[in-house]
Amino acid sequence: MNFLDYTLEELHDKLIKKEVTAVELAEASFKRIEETDSEVGAFLALNKEKALEAAKEADEKGIDENNVLSGLPVGIKDNILTKGLTTTAASKILEDFIPVYDATATEKLEQAGMITIGKLNMDEFAMGGSTENSAFKKTRNPWNLNKVPGGSSGGSAAAVAAGQVPVSLGSDTGGSVREPAAFTGLVGIKPTYGRVSRYGLIAFGSSLDQIGPFTRTVKDNALVLNAISGHDPKDSTSYNGETPDFTEGINKGVKGLRIGVPREYFNEDAKEQGVIESVREAIKLYEKMGAEIVEVSLPHSRFGIPAYYIIASSEASSNLQRFDGIRYGYRAENVESLEDIYVKSRSEGFGLEVKRRIMLGTFSLSSGFYDAHFKKAAQARTLIRKDFDTVFADVDVLVAPTTTTTAYDIGEKINDPLAMYMSDILTVPVNLAGVPSISIPCGFSNDMPVGLQIIGNHFEEQMIYRVAQAFEKETEFSSQKPSFKGGK
Amino acid sequence: MAINEETVKEVAKLAKLEIEEEDIHAFTKEMDSIIEMVEQLEGLDTEGVEGTYHGLSSHNVWREDKAEKGTDKELLFKNVKTRKNGFIEVPAMFDNGGSEA
Numbered sequence: 001m002n003f004l005d006y007t008l009e010e011l012h013d014k015l016i017k018k019e020v021t022a023v024e025l026a027e028a029s030f031k032r033i034e035e036t037d038s039e040v041g042a043f044l045a046l047n048k049e050k051a052l053e054a055a056k057e058a059d060e061k062g063i064d065e066n067n068v069l070s071g072l073p074v075g076i077k078d079n080i081l082t083k084g085l086t087t088t089a090a091s092k093i094l095e096d097f098i099p100v101y102d103a104t105a106t107e108k109l110e111q112a113g114m115i116t117i118g119k120l121n122m123d124e125f126a127m128g129g130s131t132e133n134s135a136f137k138k139t140r141n142p143w144n145l146n147k148v149p150g151g152s153s154g155g156s157a158a159a160v161a162a163g164q165v166p167v168s169l170g171s172d173t174g175g176s177v178r179e180p181a182a183f184t185g186l187v188g189i190k191p192t193y194g195r196v197s198r199y200g201l202i203a204f205g206s207s208l209d210q211i212g213p214f215t216r217t218v219k220d221n222a223l224v225l226n227a228i229s230g231h232d233p234k235d236s237t238s239y240n241g242e243t244p245d246f247t248e249g250i251n252k253g254v255k256g257l258r259i260g261v262p263r264e265y266f267n268e269d270a271k272e273q274g275v276i277e278s279v280r281e282a283i284k285l286y287e288k289m290g291a292e293i294v295e296v297s298l299p300h301s302r303f304g305i306p307a308y309y310i311i312a313s314s315e316a317s318s319n320l321q322r323f324d325g326i327r328y329g330y331r332a333e334n335v336e337s338l339e340d341i342y343v344k345s346r347s348e349g350f351g352l353e354v355k356r357r358i359m360l361g362t363f364s365l366s367s368g369f370y371d372a373h374f375k376k377a378a379q380a381r382t383l384i385r386k387d388f389d390t391v392f393a394d395v396d397v398l399v400a401p402t403t404t405t406t407a408y409d410i411g412e413k414i415n416d417p418l419a420m421y422m423s424d425i426l427t428v429p430v431n432l433a434g435v436p437s438i439s440i441p442c443g444f445s446n447d448m449p450v451g452l453q454i455i456g457n458h459f460e461e462q463m464i465y466r467v468a469q470a471f472e473k474e475t476e477f478s479s480q481k482p483s484f485k486g487g488k
Numbered sequence: 489m490a491i492n493e494e495t496v497k498e499v500a501k502l503a504k505l506e507i508e509e510e511d512i513h514a515f516t517k518e519m520d521s522i523i524e525m526v527e528q529l530e531g532l533d534t535e536g537v538e539g540t541y542h543g544l545s546s547h548n549v550w551r552e553d554k555a556e557k558g559t560d561k562e563l564l565f566k567n568v569k570t571r572k573n574g575f576i577e578v579p580a581m582f583d584n585g586g587s588e589a
Contacts, residue, residue: 100563193543207543236549237542306526317503324504326576328567338581339504347506355505359496360522362503376529378539383532385540418521434543 001028004163004481008068008220011166015063015071022055022063022071022115029073029117032164039484041139042149042159044078045086046118055115063113068223070113075159075168078119079126080211081200082106085116089202090134091124093323093330093349103200104235105169105211105228112227117165121155124351125320126176126204128152129423132414133353140410141184142482143448147407150180153214157184160214161482167224168214173205174308175402175427177212178439182402182451185441185480187221187468188214190427192459193434194239196225197232203319205312206237208431217478218440218468222246225461239459246461254470255290259283260395264301265426265453272405274445279401282442282452282471286399289470294395298387301429303380308428309421310364310377317361323349356417385433392435392457397467401426402439402451426453436461440468441477449477490523491516 001020003011014020030048037043055071064070076082079089081099083106088094102110110116123133131139131154139154141147142162149158153170157180160168170177172190181188189212196211203209213224226247231240261283266276287293325331325345332344350358364373391398403426413420430437435458442452452471456464472478496516500507507515570577 097567100566101559207541233551237544239544300532303529303532306528309522310526310529321504326578327564331569335579337579341578342504343506346504350505355507356519356522358503358505359499359519360526363491363495363499363519363523364526366499366502372530373526375539376532376534377526378541379534379537380529380532381540382537383534417518418525421522421525432540 001025002163003029003032003166004216006166007217008072008166008215008223011072012068012070016065022058023052025071026051026055026073026115026117029165032162036162036164036484039140039145040142040158040162040164041137042120042155042162042164043075043118044088044090044121044136044155047085047116050084051115051117058113058115067112069109069227072114072167073117073165074109074114075117075120075156075165076106077122077153077156077168077170079122079171079202080106080169081202082116082119085119087119087202088136089125090122090136091350091354092135093345095330097328099200101200104197104232106200108228109169120153120159120168123152123154124354125202125316126152126171126173127316127353127357129175129179129420130413131155132410133351135351138410141407142484143184144407144485146409147448148183148410150183150407152176153180156214157181157186157188160186160216166215167220169211169228170214171201171209171211172431173208173312174431175424177214178402178427178437178451178453179424181214181439182449183407185449185477185482186214186216187218187438187440187478188212189221189225189438189461189464190430190436191225191229191461192239192436194237195436195459195461196228197230197235197238199232199234205315206319207315208312218465218472219247219250221438222250222465241459244462246465249462250465250469252466253289254286254467257291257397257467258294258395259286259291259467260294260296260391260398262296262298262301262391262398262400264298265400267404270404272445275401275403275405275450278443278445278450279399279452283399285471285474289474296391296395296398298391298429300380300383300387304384304429304432305421305425307377307380307384308424308432309360310373311381311432313357313361314364314374315361317358317365320354320358325349353417381432384429388433388435388457396463398455400453400455402453406445406448406450430455434458436464438464438468440471441480442471442475443477490527491520
């Protein structure tokens, strides 16, 4: 049993026909992890005993014919709370933290009958784009083990790309689902802000964070988003409108749709032309399939990075105040006063990148700089949002590259925070605007996968999936398998 | 330089962080280049533009003022390092033990 050979519907079909059991699927997942994870390094914790128990229960109860996720294995990013299973956000400060409740997204997947296999590596507190900021281990890209899997949800991406699990959950504050999906040849969505409850997602930038699934195919992705979406009284920012079936209309094709191509997202001087070429090819295919291609402009895009780094870091500096060494998490030893507990626990418990963000955020919110930094960034955010409102009055979706390059070498950017920040240039405006966006595989450059980003208007995930599905049906990229080459 | 070592120390104090003396020079340089990058926003005309501070445009969300059972207290203590008489035990807040505070 190799998860790379089947869609979720095919696995479900096998379960219904009793060609395979939920226990066998869970066992296959653990076996694959055992075979590949010493190289890939996707998992931080395994849930073996409880997963096998839950799978056994699912088999005994009988697989629900009307529920395609029933009995299927899933991996969860380690900043999403899982009751009774360590949740560290890949930080020393939460090294031994065991949640006493589930995140709403986790709970919904378990209600749907999914089996939690384990917790996935990430950049500490989701701050980074390569998963190199994890306090615990490196995760490698299954397409080339010398390269990063992207981040911050790098473990979630690598686990699905390596066939360890058919689905995983990640979180996206500034591109943390879409970038690793692009780097590992997967489908990954950042839903509309409010679509998925953030309850139990360890907060980074609360006005930007969204949970989203990684899958190999577009329809699989829509099926998982169906399960985790919806209003949650425990998250007052979750959307209380209706949740449509995201697979509805997925096969309608793109004939007659207007697809916008934002000129600011195509840097013709980019150092890796292969990315732009692949995306241009994808656009040609859409045109051939009957879509109308319209060049559009998002004029404030270049202010996305500075605005994002101020807003996300300011929110993080406030959110991360809760890590004080008192109620949970790491507590420094040999402390003499309460102040000592705070300062020493935080200084010893947080990694360098997290400290940088807390410092930038604290600085941006401090009285002398609030107007020039935080307020200015919030105003820039309004202008960026209006850019999207304006173009969506005219087009159905936007298409662009997800990233400026394919996956880079491990170690290449880790000592250059600014270069790392600039890599988010094509993903952060979406979070600032709150709109949904997916990355799907659309080609290869330097033998590594390239991601096509499809951005929709608020709450128009159905349209995104429809446009993504049209491309997937016409191409072979989603069935390509990684080579695990390049490693030692 | 947008910031100097003194500012970094001041901000670290506000953030309850300690930057080691030997790292302060390199850290300041790094923070300075990051701050210089975010200050590109100076070039943006935002005259009369309202700020966006939330992910959604919805405003206050209300619920009925009805008591509901929260998380069990014992459960919430599960990740506490030190406890005493149903409270979290921490070092004294004041020099004299705080009993007169």
